Amino acid sequence: MTAAAKRPETLDVMDVGIKVRRMDFDFSDDIPDYWYDQDPLLTLFLTALSATFPEGEKQFIQSVRNFQDQITDPELRKQIRAFIGQEAHHSKEHDALNDLMKRKGFPVLRIEKRMTRMAQWMRDNWSEERQLANTVCAEHITAIMADFFMTKSPQELEKLAPQVRKIWAWHVIEETEHKAVAFDVYQQLVNDPWLRRSQMVLLTVLFVAETAASTTQLLQASDQMRNWKMWLKGSRYFLGRKGMVWKLLPEYLDFYKKDFHPWQHQRLAELRALKSRYLDEGEH
Numbered sequence: 001m002t003a004a005a006k007r008p009e010t011l012d013v014m015d016v017g018i019k020v021r022r023m024d025f026d027f028s029d030d031i032p033d034y035w036y037d038q039d040p041l042l043t044l045f046l047t048a049l050s051a052t053f054p055e056g057e058k059q060f061i062q063s064v065r066n067f068q069d070q071i072t073d074p075e076l077r078k079q080i081r082a083f084i085g086q087e088a089h090h091s092k093e094h095d096a097l098n099d100l101m102k103r104k105g106f107p108v109l110r111i112e113k114r115m116t117r118m119a120q121w122m123r124d125n126w127s128e129e130r131q132l133a134n135t136v137c138a139e140h141i142t143a144i145m146a147d148f149f150m151t152k153s154p155q156e157l158e159k160l161a162p163q164v165r166k167i168w169a170w171h172v173i174e175e176t177e178h179k180a181v182a183f184d185v186y187q188q189l190v191n192d193p194w195l196r197r198s199q200m201v202l203l204t205v206l207f208v209a210e211t212a213a214s215t216t217q218l219l220q221a222s223d224q225m226r227n228w229k230m231w232l233k234g235s236r237y238f239l240g241r242k243g244m245v246w247k248l249l250p251e252y253l254d255f256y257k258k259d260f261h262p263w264q265h266q267r268l269a270e271l272r273a274l275k276s277r278y279l280d281e282g283e284h
């Protein structure tokens with residue numbers, strides 16, 4: 001093992017940089033209802049995720065802010081500020097996408113309200129350490145899902161309607177850039193592997209149940225519940241041999257390793273390629 005492999009976080013974070021980009025997406029009503037491969041299930045799956053982002057990201061920011069003052073490393077302090085900036089912008093832009101889906105008649109508001117209640121419950125009942133551990137876990141789930149669209153199945157981004165492609169590509173890029181920030185804060189100040197792992201088990205159950213319930217609620221508002229072709233394609237997308245679950249499982253399980261660090265999943269070349277393709281940021 002080289003020195004770089006031992007402490008990849010230091011090298012890679014410097015290489016990646018965490019850039020706060022200001023976007024101003026305009027989601028007009030002429031965007032097709034089913035903007036992901038013209039598929040109701042896949043579109044409403046991403047809509048369900050999008051509906052949870054503003055409240056979820058607010059909670060992620062808060063959980064890191066609780067510890068921000070105790071961090072003395074100037075580089076990590078800079079990364080925390082960039083992490084907060086990126087997440088705040090994601091919320092703003094996903095609010096706009098969520099508004100589009102509300103205008104189309106989907107019950108996005110119900111999901112948002114449920115998320116607000118859940119986030120409040122977590123703040124009332126969990127220690128600040130557990131809230132930070134939860135953010136670390138959520139950031140890992142987000143990072144491996146981003147990796148699905150960046151590395152494992154990059155063709156999927158091309159299946160999005162052009163009007164919504166950039167928000168998802170941008171979010172994939174920035175989730176990858178800041179994937180280790182909450183983790184590094186946790187390692188420096190909490191460093192409890194049992195809490196991190198047990199929280200991942202809990203969050204995985206919550207996340208799968210919440211996403212499935214929200215997607216179903218959104219689908220019920222459409223006339224697609226009996227679209228069997230859609231269900232067949234969807235089950236292949238998630239559970240097929242080349243489906244999302246199987247593709248993400250190895251990286252998901254890596255999280256439970258004692259010496260895990262997010263930058264053990266090297267993605268620098270893919271990140272550069274995605275930035276130049278979707279954000280017009282030249283290779284550097």
Ligand SMILES: [Fe+2]
Pocket residue numbers: 057086087090171175
């Ligand atoms: Fe985000």
Ligand SMILES: [Fe+2]
Pocket residue numbers: 087139142175178
């Ligand atoms: Fe994030």
